[in-house]
Amino acid sequence: MPEFWGRLGLPGLADVHTHFLPPRMLRKVWAYFDAAGPLVGTEWPIRYRWDDEARVAHLRSLGVRMFSALAYPHRPGMAESLNAWTLDFAARTPGCLPSATFFPEPAAARYVADALAAGARVFKVHVQVGGFAPTDPALDAVWGMLAEAGVPVVVHAGHAPVGTVHTGPASFAALLARHPGLAAIVAHLGAPDYAAFLELAERYRHVRLDTTMAFTSFFDRFVPFPAAELPRLRELGLAGKVLLGSDFPNIPYPYAEQLSALARLDLGDDWLRAVCWDAAAALFDLG
Numbered sequence: 277m278p279e280f281w282g283r284l285g286l287p288g289l290a291d292v293h294t295h296f297l298p299p300r301m302l303r304k305v306w307a308y309f310d311a312a313g314p315l316v317g318t319e320w321p322i323r324y325r326w327d328d329e330a331r332v333a334h335l336r337s338l339g340v341r342m343f344s345a346l347a348y349p350h351r352p353g354m355a356e357s358l359n360a361w362t363l364d365f366a367a368r369t370p371g372c373l374p375s376a377t378f379f380p381e382p383a384a385a386r387y388v389a390d391a392l393a394a395g396a397r398v399f400k401v402h403v404q405v406g407g408f409a410p411t412d413p414a415l416d417a418v419w420g421m422l423a424e425a426g427v428p429v430v431v432h433a434g435h436a437p438v439g440t441v442h443t444g445p446a447s448f449a450a451l452l453a454r455h456p457g458l459a460a461i462v463a464h465l466g467a468p469d470y471a472a473f474l475e476l477a478e479r480y481r482h483v484r485l486d487t488t489m490a491f492t493s494f495f496d497r498f499v500p501f502p503a504a505e506l507p508r509l510r511e512l513g514l515a516g517k518v519l520l521g522s523d524f525p526n527i528p529y530p531y532a533e534q535l536s537a538l539a540r541l542d543l544g545d546d547w548l549r550a551v552c553w554d555a556a557a558a559l560f561d562l563g
């Protein structure tokens with residue numbers, strides 16, 4: 277990996293989509309993947325089942341200089357304590373973006389304002405696991421606040437791996453129609469509806485995409501990216517609208533597979549530099 281980014285002349289890698297959560301909750305997430313629960317839908321043997329320190333050390337050894345701690349609730353009443361944990365984790369972990377989340381519930385606007393005041397620089401919501409519509413009225417004030425603050429929010433909005441009534445490009449487009457200034461980062465390039473999400477990133481100035489799991493042979497088995505759309509992905513990447521994401525540690529293959537997958541696309545070194553570092557460096561003001 278250091279050879280990969282060194283050859284590109286980069287100072288390292290910026291990965292906007294990694295997960296660190298309270299250890300008890302992470303064990304539950306892993307158990308869910310182990311059981312291939314209904315929202316996972318396929319065998320998913322997680323590779324990096326290590327404690328926080330070992331996983332941070334591994335990211336550093338790979339040259340990942342910026343990462344996130346994307347936690348997300350699956351029911352009401354959880355988000356605020358997750359935020360306390362992820363913000364504390366970032367404060368004691370150099371390189372980790374202060375991360376926060378929310379859920380459609382009456383307290384959301386208050387605790388999102390608190391998280392912003394505490395320095396949150398990236399948010400995450402998972403429409404599939406959360407089981408809510410992005411346009412849920414209980415979130416309207418939250419989206420407005422994030423758009424105004426210009427703070428990015430990683431949204432798992434696509435149908436993959438298993439769609440629900442709230443996932444997919446139509447619900448997400450409805451959200452953007454209401455909040456066109458939202459700095460949303462569409463996780464997994466919006467898989468499997470790549471073209472529809474590329475179109476939203478083209479149409480809305482502040483909408484970006486992350487590469488999480490896309491193009492890996494694991495992902496290609498069930499949600500392959502259409503080759504005909506690669507020129508659009510190239511343009512968006514060169515415009516700084518595609519960010520490296522990996523889903524580390526919840527991946528069933530080595531981290532380097534994400535980078536090999538991006539390199540295999542053969543979209544050029546400028547594209548790789550933009551995706552692996554420059555886009556995030558601009559968005560998050562990395563030195």
Ligand SMILES: [Zn+2]
Nearest residue numbers: 293295488523
């Ligand atoms: Zn993820």
